[in-house]
Amino acid sequence: MPARPSDHPTEAEMEVLTILWASGPSTVRAVHEKLNAERGFGYTTTLKVMQIMLEKGLVKRDDSERSHLYTAAVKPEATRRSMVKTFMDRVFGGSAHDLVLAALGSGKIDAAELQKINELISEAKKTRRK
Known part of the structure; x- marks a missing residue:
């Protein structure tokens, strides 16, 4: 069961949210490129953080296309x-x-x-x- 969107994001999750708020719907790769430039995150780390965020209700995922698009689920x-x-x-x-x-x-x-x-x-x- 997904957690409430009110669960506070971690520091890494806040960085992902900041990217999504600024960029709009984005693939994991697009978010990873920005995070990697700032923090040196590996791709799998970015993917895992975003999967956890999906479970927590912090992001939404559109998987209708081959490349899944993530959007912030919180304002x-x-x-x-x-x-x-x-x-x-x-x-x-x-x-x-x-x-x-x-x-x-x-x-x-x-x-x-x-x-x-x-x-x-x-x-x-x-x-x-x-």
């Missing part, structure tokens, strides 16, 4: 939100405040990102008032 934003929520719960006891403080304290946020964060905070305040 990028939903996946990221779920992973951040789990991380926030585990590491910061569910505190968004502590998570944001840690992110801001990392020193890796530029002025444009701070502006976007401020816009998101303003929008969240407006939404809460309604």
